[in-house]
Amino acid sequence: MIIFGASGDLTRRKLIPALYNLYLQDLLPERFGVVGVGRKPYTDEIFREQMSAAIKAFAVSPPGDSPEKAKDFVSQLYYTSLDTSDPASYSVLKQKLEKLDKEKGCMGNLIFYVATPPSLYAPVAHSLAEHGLTREKSGWRRIIVEKPFGYDLESSRDLNKRFREVFSEEQIYRIDHYLGKETVQNIMVTRFSNGIFEPIWNRNYVSHVEITAAESLGVGERGGYYEGSGALRDMFQNHILQLVALVSMEPPVWADSASIRTEMVKVFDSIRPLTTEDIERDVIRGQYSGSVVRGETMKGYREETGVDQESRTETYLGLKFFIDNWRWKDVPFYARTGKRLPTRVTEIVVHFESTPHHIFYHMGGTDAHNQLIIRIQPDEGILIKFGMKVPGTGYNVQDVNMDFHYSSLSDVYLPAAYERLLLDCMLGDSTLYARRDAVESAWRFVDPILQYWKQNPTRALYGYPAGTWGPQEADGLFGEKGLTWRHPCKNLADDGEYCEL
Numbered sequence: 001m002i003i004f005g006a007s008g009d010l011t012r013r014k015l016i017p018a019l020y021n022l023y024l025q026d027l028l029p030e031r032f033g034v035v036g037v038g039r040k041p042y043t044d045e046i047f048r049e050q051m052s053a054a055i056k057a058f059a060v061s062p063p064g065d066s067p068e069k070a071k072d073f074v075s076q077l078y079y080t081s082l083d084t085s086d087p088a089s090y091s092v093l094k095q096k097l098e099k100l101d102k103e104k105g106c107m108g109n110l111i112f113y114v115a116t117p118p119s120l121y122a123p124v125a126h127s128l129a130e131h132g133l134t135r136e137k138s139g140w141r142r143i144i145v146e147k148p149f150g151y152d153l154e155s156s157r158d159l160n161k162r163f164r165e166v167f168s169e170e171q172i173y174r175i176d177h178y179l180g181k182e183t184v185q186n187i188m189v190t191r192f193s194n195g196i197f198e199p200i201w202n203r204n205y206v207s208h209v210e211i212t213a214a215e216s217l218g219v220g221e222r223g224g225y226y227e228g229s230g231a232l233r234d235m236f237q238n239h240i241l242q243l244v245a246l247v248s249m250e251p252p253v254w255a256d257s258a259s260i261r262t263e264m265v266k267v268f269d270s271i272r273p274l275t276t277e278d279i280e281r282d283v284i285r286g287q288y289s290g291s292v293v294r295g296e297t298m299k300g301y302r303e304e305t306g307v308d309q310e311s312r313t314e315t316y317l318g319l320k321f322f323i324d325n326w327r328w329k330d331v332p333f334y335a336r337t338g339k340r341l342p343t344r345v346t347e348i349v350v351h352f353e354s355t356p357h358h359i360f361y362h363m364g365g366t367d368a369h370n371q372l373i374i375r376i377q378p379d380e381g382i383l384i385k386f387g388m389k390v391p392g393t394g395y396n397v398q399d400v401n402m403d404f405h406y407s408s409l410s411d412v413y414l415p416a417a418y419e420r421l422l423l424d425c426m427l428g429d430s431t432l433y434a435r436r437d438a439v440e441s442a443w444r445f446v447d448p449i450l451q452y453w454k455q456n457p458t459r460a461l462y463g464y465p466a467g468t469w470g471p472q473e474a475d476g477l478f479g480e481k482g483l484t485w486r487h488p489c490k491n492l493a494d495d496g497e498y499c500e501l
């Protein structure tokens, strides 16, 4: 495996720790090596030292971890210093790979992982091709590309075109690490292996679907990057739309890459395009302002390093949209994502219609509001809310919880998202990677919003104090029915305005 961008944050925090965990579980091939590539003039030894430290700091190790094992693993790491934007310098890498391949007997199988700044994705792919490194004459060649895959519809099409000039679609693995999460994969299992959900998973029984992907942190040191991105590009176009696809897609014929990814694309293709009026009414953008949270002073977005003092980049996005197909016609989907919200949480809430006839009303009773909550992180699990009679006179109904927490499976190791995805790529399974048409279709939905903001830069951008649930205007998305967002807490089974965050 060759990692471009090996001196960067992603390699240190995610990729190497994930590979180490695979190694501990005996899931890496016996003959295996990692070549890191970056501009910094590291030697193999320096790179190994740095990666040893990264493993100590970031690997959530399964049983079997030991200093000897870590040393063994790290001895299979190598480093080559080169400027990936300079095509001529790739011959150094090629020689190193040929030498290592002979020594280790990897049979010419190579995975290239591109974790550089996005402007280098296509140049890396083309330079590899120019040096004959993409040709599958001995062994297979695959390339994993990090997000963001494009900046808008046009640039994503262009990037796809440039990749397809030198790789076949089967060789390209576009990563969205959300798909590597156990709980995200479990959405499909919940829906398609339980007979009780599928009959009610449609417009006849579901009143609306709500998706939250909240972060409690601000942009930190990544202000420069975030200025060119914003919540729509950074979270909604990829992670949230993947969740939308999994929760709303039709049952695939089989659980294989082609069937699953075809159903996901059909969802993206069915999302009702937003008109200008829809965008003005149903898309709310916000930006966090400074505040004091639990005695700690939080900077506003515009005070963060690398951020323009008059920035209009959205750190919060709330929107409402529809999926125009047989199953979901006129069922509203609400999604929100933001930085500096009260807690870090990602979850999907499927809200079910209330009963057709309220037999307890005339006796002063109430009805339950059934919800199925799929918690992606933290406190991963599933919760169903249903009504129980409050003991005593009358027929008052209280919403109670039936919940399952992954943490209760104490002897089961929950692999990190990158572990699963890296292993799948080695095995040639692209199910959990985004296909070309899916990426473009997702951008097609998002593009009018980007265009609208570009053409109307002064349209409302609402401020919200750091540590709150975003601008109040986002509550207005639910209309007059008295509905609002669920208030998720740190623990899946808690909710309401008072809970641990």
Ligand SMILES: NC(=O)c1ccc[n+]([C@@H]2O[C@H](COP(=O)([O-])OP(=O)(O)OC[C@H]3O[C@@H](n4cnc5c(N)ncnc54)[C@H](OP(=O)(O)O)[C@@H]3O)[C@@H](O)[C@H]2O)c1
Residues within 6 Å of the ligand: 004, 005, 006, 007, 008, 009, 010, 011, 037, 038, 039, 040, 082, 083, 084, 085, 114, 115, 116, 117, 118, 120, 146, 147, 148
């Ligand atoms: N970090 C994350 O959690 C995360 C999450 C999702 C996606 N991503 C994506 O992953 C990619 C990498 O992110 P990162 O956070 O690791 O970035 P980073 O810390 O800035 O690292 C960038 C890497 O690219 C290398 N690089 C830059 N220009 C180069 C050149 N001309 N030739 C050779 N190497 C070059 C840098 O090497 P030198 O410093 O040695 O020049 C460094 O290793 C980005 O596209 C990002 O969007 C990151």
